[in-house]
Amino acid sequence: MIKLISVDDRLLHGQIAFFWAEYLNLDKIIVINNEAANDEFTKVILGYAKPKGVHLSVIEMDNAPEMIASEEKAEGSTLIIVGNLFDANQLVHRFNEFKRINICGLRERPNCKVLNERTALSSEDISIMTKLIDEGIDITARPSPQDKEMVLTTKVLNNLL
Numbered sequence: 479m480i481k482l483i484s485v486d487d488r489l490l491h492g493q494i495a496f497f498w499a500e501y502l503n504l505d506k507i508i509v510i511n512n513e514a515a516n517d518e519f520t521k522v523i524l525g526y527a528k529p530k531g532v533h534l535s536v537i538e539m540d541n542a543p544e545m546i547a548s549e550e551k552a553e554g555s556t557l558i559i560v561g562n563l564f565d566a567n568q569l570v571h572r573f574n575e576f577k578r579i580n581i582c583g584l585r586e587r588p589n590c591k592v593l594n595e596r597t598a599l600s601s602e603d604i605s606i607m608t609k610l611i612d613e614g615i616d617i618t619a620r621p622s623p624q625d626k627e628m629v630l631t632t633k634v635l636n637n638l639l
Contacts, residue, residue: 479549479550479552479553479554479555479556480546480549480550480556480557480558480576481502481504481555481556481557482498482502482557482558482578482580483558483559483560483566483569483570483576483578483579483580484498484557484558484559484560484579484580484581484582485559485560485561485562485563485565485566485579485580485581485582485584486559486561486581486582486583486584487561487562487583487584487585488583488585489509489511489514489524489559489561490507490509490524490527490528490534490559491527492527493582493583493621493622494507494527494557494559494582495527495528495529496529497622497623497624498557498582498622498623499529499532499557500529501623502555502557503555504529504532504555504556504557505532505533505554505555505556506532506533506534506535506549506552506554506555506556506557507528507532507533507534507535507556507557507558507559508534508535508536508537508545508546508549508556508557508558508559509524509534509535509536509537509559509560510537510538510539510542510558510559510560510565510569511536511538511539511559511560511561511565512538512539513561514536514561515536515537515538515541516538520536521536524536539565539568542569542572543572543573546558546569546573550575562584562603563581563584563602563603563606563607564602564606566579566606566610567606567609567610570610570613570615576615577614577615577616578615578616578617578618579610579615579616579617579618580617580618580619580620581593581597581617581618581619581620581630582596582620582621582622583596583597583621584596584597584598584599584603585598586598587600589601590603591604591638591639593619593628593638594619594621594628595621596621597619597621599635599638601639604635604638604639607630607635608632608635608636611630611631611632611635612632616629617629617630618630
């Protein structure tokens, strides 16, 4: 069962490996990222970052439908990680059952507005999220389970512009 779709430009790192894995009682992590899936070095590094006893798959977006279909029927707890909101948007539109996205972290980039200490949003990010919210998708910003969940609304996003 898929527990959460997480957006984090670092993909898999200690915060996810230790805090989210325990909080969600994860059996599997699926990283959906074309660049990582085609880079053996990155896959090895991600493998070192995963929690012990948790299976890791690093796949391209084109392979996501098959993997997700099997995970939805599987026992256990799965976390899906994408590196950006564009990819999260693709997933939501390919799989109508995904109704919630959590932003774990998007580092500051040029021309971005800071949402919190771990998240900076570009105007494109804000546009994608506004459309998703209008479509009924819940979006939260919560870097770790210990952090208070911030529910993102169009009002919150518009205040960043």
